[in-house]
Structures are given as structure tokens and as C-alpha cells.
Amino acid sequence: xxxxxxxxxxxxxxxxxxxxxxxxxxxxxxxxxxxxxxxxxxxxxxxxxxxxxxxxxxxxxxxxxxxxxxxxxxxxxxxxxxxxxxxxxxxxxxxxxxxxxxxxxxxxxxxxxxxxxxxxxxxxxxxxxxxxxxxxxxxxxxxxxxxxxxxxxxxxxxxxxxxxxxxxxxxxxxxxxxxxxxxxxxxxxxxxxxxxxxxxxxxxxxxxxxxxxxxxxxxxxxxxxxxxxxxxxxxxxxxxxxxxxxxxxxxxxxxxxxxxxxxxxxxxxxxxxxxxxxxxxxxxxxxxxxxxxxxxxxxxxxxxxxxxxxxxxxxxxxxxxxxxxx
Numbered sequence: 001x002x003x004x005x006x007x008x009x010x011x012x013x014x015x016x017x018x019x020x021x022x023x024x025x026x027x028x029x030x031x032x033x034x035x036x037x038x039x040x041x042x043x044x045x046x047x048x049x050x051x052x053x054x055x056x057x058x059x060x061x062x063x064x065x066x067x068x069x070x071x072x073x074x075x076x077x078x079x080x081x082x083x084x085x086x087x088x089x090x091x092x093x094x095x096x097x098x099x100x101x102x103x104x105x106x107x108x109x110x111x112x113x114x115x116x117x118x119x120x121x122x123x124x125x126x127x128x129x130x131x132x133x134x135x136x137x138x139x140x141x142x143x144x145x146x147x148x149x150x151x152x153x154x155x156x157x158x159x160x161x162x163x164x165x166x167x168x169x170x171x172x173x174x175x176x177x178x179x180x181x182x183x184x185x186x187x188x189x190x191x192x193x194x195x196x197x198x199x200x201x202x203x204x205x206x207x208x209x210x211x212x213x214x215x216x217x218x219x220x221x222x223x224x225x226x227x228x229x230x231x232x233x234x235x236x237x238x239x240x241x242x243x244x245x246x247x248x249x250x251x252x253x254x255x256x257x258x259x260x261x262x263x264x265x266x267x268x269x270x271x272x273x274x275x276x277x278x279x280x281x282x283x284x285x286x287x288x289x290x291x292x293x294x295x296x297x298x299x300x301x302x303x304x305x306x307x308x309x310x311x312x313x314x315x316x317x318x319x320x321x322x323x324x325x326x
Contacts, residue, residue, distance in 0.1 A: 003095030009049030062093025066117030139164025149176030
């Protein structure tokens, strides 16, 4: 089979499409014929050795896939060869075949094609966990989303609206903000041309956002925290800007703000029941037309290298889907 392979941490350009043996499923795994795999920011980090998860070499990036089960491990029950499924796998997805643990495997929902399925689990799972479980976002509250035109940002906008919040989307270009409005953002802030805190204060009557969702980090994190209300919740989701910020903790003290880390993958590992419950709700919202991944590009394996470089430089909007078999 063909796969995009990483043999050592280093520049993204070192990734190459190679012919490799098909993987063999372990007792609690299935082998999936990959129909579509989605690109996420951690893919750019993991191949450079910058992510908390360090896979064994060689490996293929690609953390979420949709496809058809080709083979079952010895202990697998509840799934059959030929089933249409989606899976969150960490690595291995940018390949014609991949392995998935049954703990992170779900049937593909009715009305959901492979491309939408591949783009669904990680971004919506992360954002629902962050907003509902970590921040306990309530109807009528104001949600500020940084990096709002990326995959998790757009998912956060849609989920915020589904939970009844007023959503302010912040991004770096007017084109990105137009996309945010198209998925339901009530207000927008261009944080390259506007003062983020002042704009949010103006939009909230100087109150600030009840919840701030930050997958960006870098220089925007402190501004986002300053734009958060009295006893507001600031969610640390990721560091797409490439820098882990050092925030003055007096900003938490002055308004009794809560700074909350979001680690969806570890939460799923610790409590599978939360994953099942959240995925059920997300599929209900999808069926009702309340959420739907925005797929901006469809690429083959060879084109994935350039896409990984672009997502590392925050030049991707929505979700990029890789089609391993063209």
C-alpha cells in the first residue's frame, strides 16, 4: 500500500509517499481501507517532534479517518468486515490502509459521506468537550473564539450556537471572518487590524466574554484573557501560533478568571463513556443540520506535504481532506 511516511523528526518536506506493507490488526484493532483522512494542526507538530505524543518510527501522520473495515482483530466484537466507520487514531491516517482501536471507532452516520466523516471527530469532539464539559457554557452567555476560521475554531462556533451562546469570532483576515459568519458567528474581530480587548469590550458593554476558546496561543492569548469577563473561563486548547505564552497570573486574580486546560485525547482515554455520549449528541446535531464540517480542500497523498506546511503557518481555513486513493 502507499503511505506518507515520516522516518525521523525534522522538516515537513522530508515526508515522502512510499510503498509499505499493510499493517496487521492487533487483538482489539481493526484494519481500515482509508477513503478519506483529515488534516489537523497536530499533524504538523508530530512530524517535527513538537507534539506531546511521540509515535514510533516510521509512521504516517493523519489522526482521523473514515473508511471501510477490511479486517478484524481476534477480540473485536460489534463490528464487521465491510462496515463504514470513522475513527480517531492519532497517527497512521495518511495511507491507503490504517489501524484503529475499537475504543476510538464509530459507525459512519447515515447521511455522512467519507469526507465529512474524516473531518468530524477530532474538531467537534475537542470543541464540545471544551465548551460543554470544561467551560460549562450556558445559553445566553458570550463565547469568544480565537483562531476561529480553523477546524476547531469553526466547530467551536457551531457548537457555541447549538448550546445557545452568542459567539464572537476572532481571526486574522477578513476572508476568514466571512467564513466564520457563514457558519453562524454573531460578531467578528480582525485581531490584526483591531484591538481585540477593546473590540470585545465594545461588543459586550465592557463586560467581556464569559468563555474564551483559545487554540492559538502566542501573542493573542494574553489579549484573549484580558477580554474575558469577571469569573469568565479561559480555555487553553492549543498553540497554533507556535509559541506557548507566558501569561501574567494577576490577570486571573483581578477578575477571578478561570484558566482551564483542554486535553480531549486524555479525557477520552480516562472516560470512554464521555466520548460515546458526546459523539451521540454531535451526530444528532449533524443529522438535524446544526453542524457540518467545512471542507476547503481535497488532496492526494503527495499534495498532503504542502498542506501540512500551510497548516503549520496558519494558512488553512476549515478542514483539508486527504484522499489516499485519489
